[in-house]
Amino acid sequence: xxxxxxxxxxxxxxxxxxxxxxxxxxxxxxxxxxxxxxxxxxxxxxxxxxxxxxxxxxxxxxxxxxxxxxxxxxxxxxxxxxxxxxxxxxxxxxxxxxxxxxxxxxxxxxxxxxxxxx
Amino acid sequence: xxxxxxxxxxxxxxxxxxxxxxxxxxxxxxxxxxxxxxxxxxxxxxxxxxxxxxxxxxxxxxxxxxxxxxxxxxxxxxxxxxxxxxxxxxxxxxxxxxxxxxxxxxxxxxxxx
Numbered sequence: 001x002x003x004x005x006x007x008x009x010x011x012x013x014x015x016x017x018x019x020x021x022x023x024x025x026x027x028x029x030x031x032x033x034x035x036x037x038x039x040x041x042x043x044x045x046x047x048x049x050x051x052x053x054x055x056x057x058x059x060x061x062x063x064x065x066x067x068x069x070x071x072x073x074x075x076x077x078x079x080x081x082x083x084x085x086x087x088x089x090x091x092x093x094x095x096x097x098x099x100x101x102x103x104x105x106x107x108x109x110x111x112x113x114x115x116x117x118x
Numbered sequence: 119x120x121x122x123x124x125x126x127x128x129x130x131x132x133x134x135x136x137x138x139x140x141x142x143x144x145x146x147x148x149x150x151x152x153x154x155x156x157x158x159x160x161x162x163x164x165x166x167x168x169x170x171x172x173x174x175x176x177x178x179x180x181x182x183x184x185x186x187x188x189x190x191x192x193x194x195x196x197x198x199x200x201x202x203x204x205x206x207x208x209x210x211x212x213x214x215x216x217x218x219x220x221x222x223x224x225x226x227x228x229x230x231x
Contacts, residue, residue, distance in 0.1 A: 033217060043127075045208060045222035052217070091161070095218050105176070106220060108161040 003027065004092050004109035012115050013082045020067070021077040021112045023092030031097040034075040035106065036066065039089040048090075051075060082116045089113050121145065122223035124209050129228045137196040139226050141209030148213065150192035151220060152176075152184065155206040167192055199230045 005024045013019040025034065036048040051059045051066045059066040067076040079086055092109040125140035141150065151166040153176075163176030165184040173184050181203060185193045192211075196203055206227050210220040 035219070037222075043206060043208075043225035043227070045210070045225075047219055047221060050217060050219055105163055105166075106161075106218065110158075110160050 003107045004094055006092055006109040006112050008112045010113040010115070012117055015084060015116055015118050016081055018078060018080045019082055019114065021090050021114065023075045023077065023109060025073050025075060025094050027094065027096050029096040033095040034066070034068070035093040035095070036064070036077045037091045037093060039091065041088070045091070049077070084116050084118060087114060087116045122209060122211055122221055124223035124226050126226050127224060129226060131199050131228065131230050133200060133230060135199050137199050137228070139194040139207055139228070141192045141223055142190050143211040144190065145211060145213065145221070146189065147211035149211060149218070150186065151210040152192065152194045153208045153210065154178070155208055161208065164194065201230050204228060204230045
């Protein structure tokens with residue numbers, strides 16, 4: 001079974017509009033962390049935002065916010081006021097703390113390719 | 119600012135060659151990781167290290183080895199490169215395993231002919 005599911009292979013958004021990228025996860029571990037990374041065509045994976053499973057509030061970092069719905073096991077990324085430079089692949093990832101002894105391995109989803117239209 | 123540097127952006131090697139991929143981080147991070155990224159397969163963990171001279175196998179260690187002689191440097195070694203090791207290789211580091219926010223380098227696109 002997929003641990004991280006990103007159901008949108010590709011998305012388009014108009015410049016200056018907001019966009020939501022979906023991510024659902026599957027874990028029985030009560031303690032875990034959720035991450036979003038951006039990968040432009042240049043290849044570098046850029047860390048965007050982190051949410052811990054026990055964090056009470058949704059994480060925000062500038063134009064990025066994470067809509068964390070624990071009961072639904074979803075961790076959607078919201079990008080406000082899209083810019084042309086936001087065009088990239090976006091990956092959702094999870095750390096399960098039962099796997100702490102395995103180095104805190106991150107499990108990545110398949111990614112969503114976002115294209116921002118001028 | 120966080121900085122993870124991979125020695126090469128692009129490499130072309132021949133089957134059977136010994137290949138070294140180098141990764142250096144300047145953040146004094148304890149943990150370092152090597153992934154490969156392939157279309158349709160996502161990122162897969164090859165090896166990681168949580169201390170100097172320590173290494174742990176990830177999900178796909180076969181055909182690879184690693185070396186961590188200094189805290190800032192983590193090397194991935196392909197002992198005898200094969201065509202199925204053609205891939206994008208990404209190095210990452212993190213300061214602690216509690217949050218384990220990993221910071222990545224720019225990646226190395228390796229082609230084995």
